[in-house]
Amino acid sequence: VMREGGGALMARKGTRLVGRRTPRTDVAGSDRRLGIVRLLMVITLVIAGGKLVWVQGVRASALSAESEKQRITKDSIPAERGSFLDRDGNVLAFSTEARQLYANPRMLTDEQNKEHAKDPTKPTADQKKRQIAHYVAQVLAGQVSEQEVLDALFKDASFTYFGPQIDPSKARQITEKYPQIGSEYRAVRQYPAGDVGANIIGAANWRMDERKIRGLIGLENSMDPVLAGKDGVKISDTAMGSSNLTIPGTERELEPATPGSSVELTIDSDLQYVVQHALADYTAKAGAKDGSAVVLDAKTGEVYALANDKTFDPGAPKWGPNIGNPAVTTPYEPGSVNKVITAAGAIENGIVRPDTVLQVPGSIKVADRTVGDAWQHGTLPLTFTGVLGKSSNVGTLMVAQQLGPDRWNDLAHKFGLGQKTGIELPGESAGSLPPRSNWSGSTFANLPIGQGLSMTVLQMAGMYQAIANDGVRVPPRVISGEIRPDGTKVERPHPRGVRVVSPQTAQTVRDMLRGVVQDAPGQRGTGPDAM
Numbered sequence: 001v002m003r004e005g006g007g008a009l010m011a012r013k014g015t016r017l018v019g020r021r022t023p024r025t026d027v028a029g030s031d032r033r034l035g036i037v038r039l040l041m042v043i044t045l046v047i048a049g050g051k052l053v054w055v056q057g058v059r060a061s062a063l064s065a066e067s068e069k070q071r072i073t074k075d076s077i078p079a080e081r082g083s084f085l086d087r088d089g090n091v092l093a094f095s096t097e098a099r100q101l102y103a104n105p106r107m108l109t110d111e112q113n114k115e116h117a118k119d120p121t122k123p124t125a126d127q128k129k130r131q132i133a134h135y136v137a138q139v140l141a142g143q144v145s146e147q148e149v150l151d152a153l154f155k156d157a158s159f160t161y162f163g164p165q166i167d168p169s170k171a172r173q174i175t176e177k178y179p180q181i182g183s184e185y186r187a188v189r190q191y192p193a194g195d196v197g198a199n200i201i202g203a204a205n206w207r208m209d210e211r212k213i214r215g216l217i218g219l220e221n222s223m224d225p226v227l228a229g230k231d232g233v234k235i236s237d238t239a240m241g242s243s244n245l246t247i248p249g250t251e252r253e254l255e256p257a258t259p260g261s262s263v264e265l266t267i268d269s270d271l272q273y274v275v276q277h278a279l280a281d282y283t284a285k286a287g288a289k290d291g292s293a294v295v296l297d298a299k300t301g302e303v304y305a306l307a308n309d310k311t312f313d314p315g316a317p318k319w320g321p322n323i324g325n326p327a328v329t330t331p332y333e334p335g336s337v338n339k340v341i342t343a344a345g346a347i348e349n350g351i352v353r354p355d356t357v358l359q360v361p362g363s364i365k366v367a368d369r370t371v372g373d374a375w376q377h378g379t380l381p382l383t384f385t386g387v388l389g390k391s392s393n394v395g396t397l398m399v400a401q402q403l404g405p406d407r408w409n410d411l412a413h414k415f416g417l418g419q420k421t422g423i424e425l426p427g428e429s430a431g432s433l434p435p436r437s438n439w440s441g442s443t444f445a446n447l448p449i450g451q452g453l454s455m456t457v458l459q460m461a462g463m464y465q466a467i468a469n470d471g472v473r474v475p476p477r478v479i480s481g482e483i484r485p486d487g488t489k490v491e492r493p494h495p496r497g498v499r500v501v502s503p504q505t506a507q508t509v510r511d512m513l514r515g516v517v518q519d520a521p522g523q524r525g526t527g528p529d530a531m
Helices: 024-058 060-071 105-118 125-139 146-153 168-177 218-222 224-228 269-286 335-348 384-390 393-403 405-414 443-449 457-468 503-517
Strands: 002-005 008-013 016-021 072-077 091-103 160-166 181-190 203-207 212-217 232-237 252-255 262-265 292-296 303-308 357-360 363-366 369-372 380-383 479-483 489-491
Touching: 091 168, 105 125, 105 146, 125 146, 125 168, 146 160, 160 168, 160 181, 168 181, 181 203, 181 212, 203 218, 212 218, 212 224, 218 224, 224 262, 269 292, 269 303, 292 457, 335 384, 335 393, 335 405, 335 443, 335 457, 335 503, 357 384, 357 393, 363 393, 369 393, 369 443, 380 384, 384 393, 384 503, 393 405, 393 443, 405 443, 457 503
Parallel strands: none
Antiparallel strands: 002 008, 008 016, 072 232, 091 160, 091 181, 203 212, 232 252, 262 479, 292 303, 357 380, 363 369, 479 489
């Protein structure tokens, strides 16, 4: 008989009781081990659950974004750059759209061979590449050879550009037939007038790092924020196993680009052409080191032409050294043209009249300096008009001493000396006019005759513009306005004029200046060739 009870198994055999007990220590150890296993399972489930909550809840958005980033590539759509126009609407600079073909030779090989393995009727990778090269060479006849395309497609490379920059319609024709070929946007800056106005406009070029045209010098550079517009955004699928190789034909627009505004200049391109060539010819004929010329509208201060004898072609592959604009950036010691300040100040303050006769000696002493005229002479009776016409240093200094250094200095500032004109051209120099507090006794022997100070050709033109404009100096400007992509023109505000002398004084000085160019017997001025 066998029975189980009290944790023991017993059996009766004859008259003798035989039995075996299970040790309580074994049962307790088994229970502990089972509890530990259960505890570990619970901890594992809690950790897994927490991780699941973290991944699907807290980190869900970030992980989704990272996954999306791996699957697609976001890129910019370059905005169309604005143009430059002259005052009559003639285009001086504009951008044309082009495309650059590219391919992923390795991907093309892998995918085409997989297709061929599934369907042997489809071409192999090598056959496909030869088909593509033959077609591209046909579409771009004369622009690229079939061998050039084959060389690119058979490269052991993940990415390669090939061929020249081409018309977008031809690129579309190629990529629609063969999606394995991609095309990338390019823009080319065109300057139809060549070097006309190049020192004003400057130059721009394609930047591979930004994938758009950027202004490098001149107004192309300083007006870049206006011309550039706002880039759009496009996305394309990314090749498997790569974070930067896009699949041709998968591009799609996310946000369109906003074109830049065009800039209308005050320049007359026909006059600019004439002035540039006449200046270059005259500088060469005279054997001068260099030359600059500025043509201003006397009433508005608008620049009709601004030229230097040396310039460059902004559309050429290499620009050469003459990319600056000395008429604006390089001051010089003006000499006798500066005598107009003394003339205007003396007339304005009633010190002399045009017909006032001065007994002009051969030289004059100012402080410790002796100044003479450009020609030898004894004491001469010269009218004040004659002093200006003969460009007499001595006569000018005689009148300047009566005007006085303080009034002369104030008038020089009204004429714009020692300060920038504010024209929109980059790199403008203010020239130099010594501060009144720094003048020595001999300083006033130099300044009235145009020595000891400097100015740009643009500043000098501004001085004479004030005399031509009845005594009001209008700061020069070269930008008329901006034309927005919708055709709306935004005019630039006209600068406020500065009253330098009275209208009567300006009229009198204009009449006196005619004596400089007259060629009558006994009354020959210093510049009759200007007539």
